[in-house]
Amino acid sequence: MRTSELIQTIIKTKYNTYISGSCVRLSREITSISSCTKYYAVILLLLFYGSSIANANNDVQFRASALENVVVGQQFRVTYTVNQEAKDFRGPDLSDFSVVMGPSSSRSSSYQIINGNATSSFSLTYAYVLMANATGEFTIQPAHITVNGQRYASNSLRIKVVAGNAGNANSAPSSSSGVVTQPNSNQSISDNQIFIKQQISKKKVYEQEALSVIYKLYTRYDVRDVSNAKFPDFKGFFSQEIELPKDRQFTVENVNGVNYNTIVLKQYLLYPQRSGNITIEGAVVDVIMRLSNNVRSRGIFDFFDTFQEVKKTLKTSSETISVKSLPTTSKPSSFQGAVGDLSFTSSLSKSAVKVNEAISFKLLISGNGNLRLLQSPNVKFPVDWEVYEPKINDKFKVSSNGTSGTKEIEYVIIPRYVGEFDLPAVEFSYFDPTRNQYNTIKTAAYNVSVEGSSTNETTSPSTTLSLSVQENVKIISDDIRFIDTQDTFVFPHKQYVFGSTLFWLAYIIPTFLFVLIIVLLHKQLKENADSSLMKIKRANKVAKKRFLLAHNFLKQKNEKSFYDEIMKALWGYLSDKLAIANSDLFKDNLVSELQARGVASTCIDETIAVLNDCEFARFSPSSSSELAMETMYQRACNIITSLESELKHKE
Structure with a gap:
């Protein structure tokens, strides 16, 4: 008798005895088995009870699966899998296909013990083998099954049937997919049998309007690997790679009457950053194919063919995109470059607060468009409010249809004085490329009531006054004094x-210093009250800090951060020096302002040229050399120096 049968006999015979209290006799019989047999018994019992508990706790999952694309005349499998013991399977109507076989059922189970934790799995599968008879898209309705007395339905399936190869529609396919062929490796590999397509969703778009680029491989050969893929840099575009499923597989696609196995290699979402014709360069990919060399191996297995791996380089042609400028007529003053189908809302956490109590003001931009490139709308807060830098929370999803999601901008505000304050409506404008028009959305205006004592609560409650406690000096042992060995200053007799x-x-000296300090403080307060003057004075200092950061990024060869800091330094300097708000600073009014201040035209032209070149390099990342970045850094420094000299001379 085998060990497992012996264990089962002992357990069945002694089960009732164990329940009634005769544990001694059962333990003696188990002890008589070898120590190894005892371990087997314990493991089997654990597995039995563990699997029962696991199966009882698992949720019922009943799923259908099949190929999404098949060829006319191709046989394919449709499987229905349930993760628990079931009965009364009822298959769907399969009249659109020929049923070659089925339904056939199979069971599988597994047990695992990892770190003392026992797990088990179970599956019951019903399978059909079908054959497609005609082209078109067909839906297989759900199947039904009973588990623990309850009825469950599977998911439905959608099958796309494509025509067979032209001129050979009535012949059966030579492989399971109906596509793969096995040519001789000594023969030339035709470009019609394997190639790459660059599929562009739109050839004519507006600035900042999204378009997708898909690189798809078409093959009738057995492709083993794809390597050394080089895709374009997309100069002139802001590009985002669309993440593809990791478990993607080949699908069948019919092109000009010929079926190909296809798979997407890369997918990008592009936003053009300038108008005009922009060229997308071609891609280059190496593929490795498994081809038969029609030489049979010698030996006892000489009925097998031998194969050889062949490498081929595939290329796509370049494409030109026509980018239209955004309309200048009827452009709203609040437009800041948003393009797409967007919505805009606002919310205020409280409308009645006390002095020094924080308020949260949120702006929410949602929809589909160039969300990653959006600027924050301009908000006019009351001058008596303390407003902190906004917190921006982005939740985006990138697909071939564009960038969708939300951009939340949250301001934390602290009113410092008592009274009634109005928070005006905020405007947000965007261009809708599908309707060729600008849209402007206004949020609601808010009234905020601030309560509290204007004399006692206008400063932060966290401000406290610390007092020092002094103690009287007590003289102890007055009769003993130390001898003073230092020089002592004494006045002659009768000299006061x-x-x-x-x-x-x-x-005189303290009085003079006091007056001097008062004058300097008054001057400083007067300068601080003039915010424009303060910005003008610190413009050069702020620009130097930005250029220092840019130089560090230049040493690190961090191209994106380098150009970001150069742009911030130039625009920040111009905004502070010309006393123009960032929201009102554009290239057109920048030129007008510099001309009004008498700046030389050559200096103005060079300033605009540096801004254009830097902006182009910033939004169109490419493998810029270190020399190009060094040149850009030097040009930007020269522009700041020239403008500083010109503006000081005019002042």
């Missing part, structure tokens, strides 16, 4: 400090 030179200097 009052009326002396030292006396008058002690009065």
Whole structure:
């Protein structure tokens, strides 16, 4: 008798005895088995009870699966799998296909013990083998099954049937997919049998309007690997790679009457950054194919063919995209470059607060468009409010249809004074390329009531006054004094400090210093009150800090951060020096303002040229050399120096 049968006999015979309290006899019989047999018994019992518990707790899952694309005359499998013991399977109507076989059922189960934790799995599968009879798209309705007395339905399936190869529609396919062929490796590989397509969703778009580019491989050969793929840099576009499923597989696609196995290699979402014709360069990909060399191996297995791996380089042609400028007529003043189908809302956490109590003001931009490139709308807060830098929370999803999601901008506000304050409506404008028009959305205006004592609560409650506690000096042992060994200043007899030179200097010098400090403070307060003057004074200093950061990124060869800092330095300097808000600073009014201040035209032209070149490099990442970045850095420094000299001379 085998060990497992012996264990089962002992357990069945002694089960009732164990329940009634005769544990001693059962333990003696188990002890008589070898120590190895005892371990087997314990493991089997654990597995039995563990699998029962696992199966009882698992949710019922009943799923159908099949190929999405098949060829006319191709046989394919449709499987229905349930993860628990079931009965009364009822298959769907399969009249659109020929049923070659089925339904056939199979069971599988597994047990695992990992770190003392026992797990089990179970599956019951019903399978059909079908054959497609005609082209078109067909839906296989759900199947039904009973588990633990309850009825469950599977998911439905959608099958696309494509025509067979032209001129050979009535012949059966030579492989399971009906596509793969096995030519001789000594023969030339035809470009019609394997190639790459660059599929562009739109050839004519507006600035900032999204378009997708898909690189898809078409093959009738057995492709084993894809390597050394080089895709374009997309100069002139802001590009985002669309993440593809990791478990993607080949699908069948009919092109000009010929079926191909196809798979997407890369997918990008592009936003043009300038108008005009922009060229998308071609892609280059190496593929490795498994081809038969029609030489049979010698030996006892000489009925097998031998194969050889062949490498081929595939290329796509370049494409030109026509980019139209956004309309200048009827452009709203609040437009800041948003393009797409967007919505705009706002919310205020409280409308009645106390002095120094924080308020949250949120702006929400949602929809589909160039969300990653959006600027925050301009908000006019009351001057008596303390407003902190906004917190921006982006939740985007990138697909071939564009970038969709939300952009939340949250301001934390602290009113410092008592009263009634109005928070005006915020405007947001965007261009809708599908309707060729600008749209402007206004949020609601808010009234905020601030309560509290204007005298006692206008400062932060966190401000406290610390007082030092002084103690009286107590003289102990007054009868003992140490001898003073240092030089002591004494006055001659009948010579007094009052009326002396030292006396008058002690009065005049502090008085003079006090007046000087008052004058300097008054001047500083006056300058601080003039925000425009302060910005003008610190413009050069702020620009130097930006250029120092840019130089560090230049040493690190961090191209994106380098150009970001150069742009911030140039626009920030111009905004502060010309006393123009960032929201109102555009290239057109920049030229007008510089001309009004008498700046030389050559200096103005060079400034605009540097801004254009830097903006182009910023939004169109490419493998810029270190020399190009060094040149851009030097040009930007020269522009700041020239503008500083010109503006100071005019002042």
